[in-house]
Amino acid sequence: MTLARLAAAALATAAALAHAYPLDAYESTGIRRLEGLRLANEGKVRDVKQPPGAMLPLADVDLRLVGKTWDLPAPDPQFTRQVQALLDGGMDQYGLGVLDLADPDHPRYAEHRGDHKQNVGSVGKIAVALALFQALADLHPNDTAARMKLLQSTTVTADGFSQWDHHTVRFYDPATKKLVRRTIQPGDRASLLEYVDWMLSPSSNSAAGMVMREAMLVRQYGTAYPPPEPEIKRFFAETPKKDLTALFERTFFEPITRNGLDLDQLRQASFFTATGKRLVPGPGESYGTARELMRYLLRVEQGRLVDEWSSREIKRLLYVTERRIRYASSPALANAAVYFKSGSLWKCSRPGACGEYRGDVENYMNSIAIVEAPAATREQYYMVTLVTNVLRKNSAAEHQGLGTRIQKLMAQPPRPLAK
Template identity: 40%
Template structure:
């Protein structure tokens, strides 16, 4: 049986669940021909009226050709050294915080074209558990390995992402975030959690990792980066059996060191120290049983802002890789938390949200999602491009116990947008 028929059978006979929760869907809607990401076909059919469903908001309608990097050349070179605070912008940012929790840490950089670059912050060196924001380190690591495989051909890198299909295996166990299964012929959409037998292209696994923030997808993408480094030029034809044998026979300490190197090396290359941002472990229990964590994960607004600056400068691996990562972050559907602000409806946003909460027994307290009483991290990383030309980048990291801070984050997004755009 060939691969195409196998995929059809897998999709038709999968058992589906309907719980859905995530951070929206990135990537430009007209990017299907480039990527083969099938859910983009559905969004295009909604826009064309072929499928009846809510159409994407204005800010989600950018073409793949319209997405550009904002800090190329001399303008970006001015940020080779991390910027000092702009006094006026800093004062405006300070004025937002008398009524917000003391844990709020923020980095804000105004890069509006034709204007002076301005920076302001609040506790920007404070360390937090980054949660799913750490998946940005995974995609940087993946593109770094693609460049090692094909140093002279970006087209070959993209082709591998599009044409190599891999099975989830135990690496996908377990995550409650559902992923979309869309049949481009019947127009049937089903959302369910990842199963061990699920097969997607590398592009689609990356999309699941960033769009609905699926933890299994993140572990699978990280796994494939490890295999790229381990097998080099043999990777494109690597079989599932060969990959499994590699993980069975390679010492766990060696796997741990390699996995840690792959995702943190690209961060170090762009000047992010281990204290500012590092990723220490896989995202699912199934993956952690194979590759144990090392050193823990930490993130700070300053470290993540350095990542956004490098992205806009084309310095995450290279220009093409940076541009593609930015496309993968583009929000084309449901927006949450910071990204849900009505002020951003018409804006293009490039976004990753992350959270991690933990509870313990406490009299009079009931544990709920995003309301931990031990830890309750909620983080957002966003590039905002308004139709009027206002362009800025924000990192927000908080740890407000016993409270779901999503509405506060949304309100802060509105306030920051006013701060940037109004005199």
């Protein structure tokens, strides 16, 4: 690196540490956990501190491919072989895609079993985010301020749709500077935007249940949204199940196809909570593929998921400012900005035969990530989607290791494109 680039990197890093995201986001979003994390980074609140890559200013968490409308390029054979060489296990246990965007005008794409389809667990929450932002855009097509006002001013009170979940979320009170981490319980109140953040940052199923409820209500009530709590209870209690299922499909399936994605390759077809599934029957199976998840991320970066405003908000919501886990926990990514979601499902043949993330019948682990590394200079810029079923291995550690190996590959000077 030249002296000029080193100086630029140092200045950018200093700026990021001075006004770091999430440090500057509480006032503009109302997401209270961000203020708690800001103070934790200053040593004033007891909580985890963020790595350097999680310290971008809000203004720098932005879309980088706006104006580009190309779809995924054909897989490059040479690049694909390089990526396949990083896999540690049976090749039929992986589906993945890697899109190198270091030169956005000449992207390189590697893919292995990109059309392999399986339940992607909590990664399906990105389809919920799409559904909510599409519903808000349909309600206020030319007024993004009105959309943000609804997200920030709508108070959501957890009910049966939130039950149940083991994931804890951060309840932070800026007035008392008190932080509590616990599961969401009926009666918990927060803004709709905070529930979306809880759904994506610590991956709370309870929060996802409430966000899915709200997305359906936006679709159902339109300009009368939000309805009062008694009306919400009446609607879900008295509406025939078949009509609720039809509303579910309009809310969560139509946005997939409207945004140029393939519903046969990506869909979330049920609630993330047991009570939600009982109240609103889901219309079939949930699944995703590495290829379609990559197309989702690409459309986010291009500002083509709903619209530019929605794409930007979704990318910001995916920026990892909680504890980094699985793929994102790779030490090689500590200095990288990572926009990330993961999800897992595992099953053992009998009690004691295996353990968490080590299923011997199913061991699904799924990750999506946009990586800008290092965050200050962004010399590497790429996307990764993983849909894996590596039996009997710790799949969280497997994804972490892949994150390290892929980052090492992407940090190397690119070889000439295959002819």
